[in-house]
Amino acid sequence: MNRNYIILTLIMLILAFGTLFLKMDDELDQVDPEILLQEIIQPTRYVTTDQVAKMIIKGDPSLMLIDVRNEEDFQNYSLPRSVNIPLDSLLNPENLSYLGIKGTKVVFVSDDDIKADQMWVLTKRLGYKGTYVMKGGLNCWMQTIIEPQQPSGDASYADQETYSFRKGAQMYFTGASAESSDDAKVEVQVQRREKSSVAAGGC
Amino acid sequence: MGPLIPNGIIGDGWDFVIAILIGIAFGFILEAAGFSSSRNLAGVFYGYNFVVLRVFFTALIVAMVGIMYFDYLGWLDLSKIFILPTYLGPMIVGGVIMGFGFILGGYCPGTSFTGVAIGKLDALFFTIGLYVGIFGFSLAFPLFENFYNSGSLGNVTLTDVTGIPASYFALAFTVVALAAFWGTMFIEKRVRKNMKQYKF
Amino acid sequence: MNVNNTIDNQPKYINPYLGGVLLGLLILATVYITGRGLGASGAIKSAVVTTSNTIAPAATKSNNYMGKFVSDDHSPMYTWLVFESLGVLLGGLLSGMLFGRVKKFRTDRGPQITNRKRLFWALIGGALFGIGSQFGRGCTSGAALSGTSTFALGGVIVMFSIFGTGYIIAYFFRKLWI
Numbered sequence: 001m002n003r004n005y006i007i008l009t010l011i012m013l014i015l016a017f018g019t020l021f022l023k024m025d026d027e028l029d030q031v032d033p034e035i036l037l038q039e040i041i042q043p044t045r046y047v048t049t050d051q052v053a054k055m056i057i058k059g060d061p062s063l064m065l066i067d068v069r070n071e072e073d074f075q076n077y078s079l080p081r082s083v084n085i086p087l088d089s090l091l092n093p094e095n096l097s098y099l100g101i102k103g104t105k106v107v108f109v110s111d112d113d114i115k116a117d118q119m120w121v122l123t124k125r126l127g128y129k130g131t132y133v134m135k136g137g138l139n140c141w142m143q144t145i146i147e148p149q150q151p152s153g154d155a156s157y158a159d160q161e162t163y164s165f166r167k168g169a170q171m172y173f174t175g176a177s178a179e180s181s182d183d184a185k186v187e188v189q190v191q192r193r194e195k196s197s198v199a200a201g202g203c
Numbered sequence: 204m205g206p207l208i209p210n211g212i213i214g215d216g217w218d219f220v221i222a223i224l225i226g227i228a229f230g231f232i233l234e235a236a237g238f239s240s241s242r243n244l245a246g247v248f249y250g251y252n253f254v255v256l257r258v259f260f261t262a263l264i265v266a267m268v269g270i271m272y273f274d275y276l277g278w279l280d281l282s283k284i285f286i287l288p289t290y291l292g293p294m295i296v297g298g299v300i301m302g303f304g305f306i307l308g309g310y311c312p313g314t315s316f317t318g319v320a321i322g323k324l325d326a327l328f329f330t331i332g333l334y335v336g337i338f339g340f341s342l343a344f345p346l347f348e349n350f351y352n353s354g355s356l357g358n359v360t361l362t363d364v365t366g367i368p369a370s371y372f373a374l375a376f377t378v379v380a381l382a383a384f385w386g387t388m389f390i391e392k393r394v395r396k397n398m399k400q401y402k403f
Numbered sequence: 404m405n406v407n408n409t410i411d412n413q414p415k416y417i418n419p420y421l422g423g424v425l426l427g428l429l430i431l432a433t434v435y436i437t438g439r440g441l442g443a444s445g446a447i448k449s450a451v452v453t454t455s456n457t458i459a460p461a462a463t464k465s466n467n468y469m470g471k472f473v474s475d476d477h478s479p480m481y482t483w484l485v486f487e488s489l490g491v492l493l494g495g496l497l498s499g500m501l502f503g504r505v506k507k508f509r510t511d512r513g514p515q516i517t518n519r520k521r522l523f524w525a526l527i528g529g530a531l532f533g534i535g536s537q538f539g540r541g542c543t544s545g546a547a548l549s550g551t552s553t554f555a556l557g558g559v560i561v562m563f564s565i566f567g568t569g570y571i572i573a574y575f576f577r578k579l580w581i
Contacts, residue, residue: 008420009381012264016377019271019370206438213436219486221436226490227497228429229441229544234498236422241511241525245580248573254419259548261423266430266552273435285439287540287550289557294546297539298564300531305569306576308528309511311543312536313443315529316488317495324510324518325525332529333444337451339530340537344468351538360554369554376551384420 036124045120046135047107049144050162053169055105056080064098064106068119077138079109080173087115090122100128112137145169205279234317241309241318241325248306250394253387260380267373291354308332415502430552437483440549444536446488448472452479468537513580524579539564 039045055063056079065082067074074084085095099106106123108116108131116133123131134141143149148166151159207213213221236258237243246252273279305311310318310329318326344351362369416422433441452472455463456479463469472479499505512521536542539561541550547565550558 005384005420009384012268012377012381015272016264016268016374019268019275019373022271022275022370205435207436209438218437218483222483222486223490223493225429225433225436225441226487226492227494228490229426229487230491230494230496231498232422232426232429232494233491234495234504235417235502236419236426237416239495239499239504242513242580245513248569249577249581251581254416257419258423258426259543261420262426262430263548263551265424265427266434267554269427269431270434270552270554273431279435283438284434284553286553287546287555287557289555289560290538290540291560293538294540294557294560295564297535297537298561299568300535301539301542301561301565302535302568303572304528304530304532304535305543305565306528306572307524307579308532309525309580310528311443311532312447313441313491313542313544316443316491317498318511320492320495321499321505322508324508325512325521327508328522328525329529329532330447332526332531333447333533333536334451334529335526336530336533337444337448337537338455340534341451341455341466341468344466348467356556359556361556361559362554364556372554 036121039124040121045131045133047105047132048135049141050165050169052079052107052109052134052141053145053173054165057169057172062104064101064104066098066106066108066119068108068110068115073111079138079141082109087119090119096126099123099126099131102130104130106131107134108132109134109141110137112139146174205273206283209283210280229313230317230320233314234321238314239317239321239323239326241323241329244311244314245306245309250387250390253391256387257384260376260383264373264377264380267369267376271370271373286358286360288358289354289356290352291356293351293354296350427552430549433549434553440545440552441487442484442541442545442549443488443491444533444542444545445482445484447533448537449479449482449485513578515578515581521579 052063052065056065063081065079067078067082067084068087068090069084070086071084078084083098085098089095106128108119110116110119113133113136116137120131120133136144145166148163148170151163155163205212208218208221233239237254238258243252243254247255270279270281274281301311308315308329310326312330312333315326315329315333319330356364360369361367361372430440433439449472452463452469455466455469456473464473496505510518510521512518516524532542536546539546540557541547541561543562543565546558547562548558551562552558
């Protein structure tokens with residue numbers, strides 16, 4: 001009787017010790033292809049340039065911008081507070097440590113959508129949550145934030161609003177003087193509803 | 204994969220069928236292990252019968268370690284399981300009151316049901332007591348509503364509070380429980396030798 | 404009956420460790436299937452709310468505590484825990500029949516007290532347990548066992564305060580049991 005109990009005790013101890021060594025692999029849990037497909041089809045991974053600009057201006061601490069272009073391009077121009085992780089060096093453990101932090105939004109930025117999208121698929125495959133792609137990439141950023149186009153006079157109110165926000169953001173990022181300074185400043189300070197149609201008139 | 208019902212793998216209609224089946228298994232195990240006798244239950248506090256400690260802590264460590272493996276194998280999404288919310292003050296007070304209830308009544312709610320099932324009158328009275336107690340609590344609720352809702356920490360786990368991974372807790376509980384099993388084996392032998400009469 | 408741990412006098416209980424492993428696996432299965440653990444006191448709470456709702460619906464709805472559990476679409480009895488507790492009764496009966504423990508009504512008590520005293524204290528103990536389980540958000544099975552199994556802080560607090568209190572006060576109530 002006692003010998004059986006000793007064996008059972010040992011088995012339980014070994015099983016419990018075993019749990020200590022489980023966690024490592026767990027973080028690189030792979031995604032089921034079906035679920036991955038579902039997520040790729042859905043456009044929810046995209047954030048617009050306006051949303052990114054807003055988060056940078058507000059100093060949102062949960063935002064993590066990752067620039068996936070090569071180092072040279074990154075040196076030439078990059079978004080404020082962004083980190084450079086070229087596509088080919090994603091799998092460095094050092095770089096992976098930026099991902100999968102609870103409560104942060106990782107947004108991938110490249111010239112256009114393609115490289116950022118590839119990066120996004122890779123991170124999903126690795127099982128990370130909370131990764132996004134900046135829609136249209138830096139090309140779109142240039143068109144919408146750095147050199148926003150004034151909408152025509154009969155454009156909708158929402159478009160006008162988007163434009164004035166962009167003018168404000170332009171000032172913030174380039175230091176350019178604004179023509180209608182009062183208006184623009186107010187737009188930056190006022191926190192708009194997140195789901196307003198700022199996406200309209202994007203790329 | 205799991206949990207099956209929150210993930211929609213098993214439909215809501217099966218909920219109550221599964222509830223009864225799980226209940227039957229629960230009741231069966233409790234009764235078969237001897238939890239339908241208040242003397243067995245109270246024995247854990249007087250050192251003559253440690254069946255509560257053995258069953259309770261074996262179940263605890265098996266479930267804890269098992270959950271870690273289920274999580275590892277991807278069978279269980281730990282973010283989707285229900286975590287009991289923590290209310291610091293009320294839970295300590297509640298636990299102390301339940302401790303008194305346990306010593307005086309000799310049962311806890313689940314075990315009293317199995318006692319009723321096999322015809323124990325004290326279990327029946329305990330269950331009636333439960334009913335009266337909860338009724339009284341509800342009626343008097345406005346008196347201590349503030350206290351009832353105080354000390355809320357949300358649905359936190361040990362890991363959320365301490366930052367130590369869950370597996371360390373599983374291991375710690377296992378080691379303590381196993382040590383307790385061996386220790387109590389000797390206590391029980393000694394106490395029983397001194398007992399004149401022990402009627403199950 | 405003078406018991407010296409002879410085999411004949413021992414009731415046929417299963418090995419406690421086997422019971423523990425089975426119970427642990429049952430908790431695992433329950434969490435796996437339903438995403439939450441076992442429970443018992445919740446069923447009594449449903450019964451309380453139901454009777455109160457039948458006798459005085461308006462007062463029940465306006466009661467800050469019971470009002471939370473009343474809904475218009477279904478009876479408070481139509482909850483998971485009520486069905487589970489019915490199962491516990493059935494399971495207990497099943498095991499009792501299988502091992503030959505279902506007999507006519509009887510009372511378990513310590514050797515030094517009368518049956519009446521035992522029933523009186525059982526009633527008091529039950530009432531205390533009922534009150535405590537509401538403050539603790541669950542009883543031994545719901546909070547202490549299932550809560551701790553899922554590593555919830557609250558479960559650990561409830562477990563230690565129940566058993567801690569039990570051991571502290573056991574000495575003062577020893578007449579009841581030994």
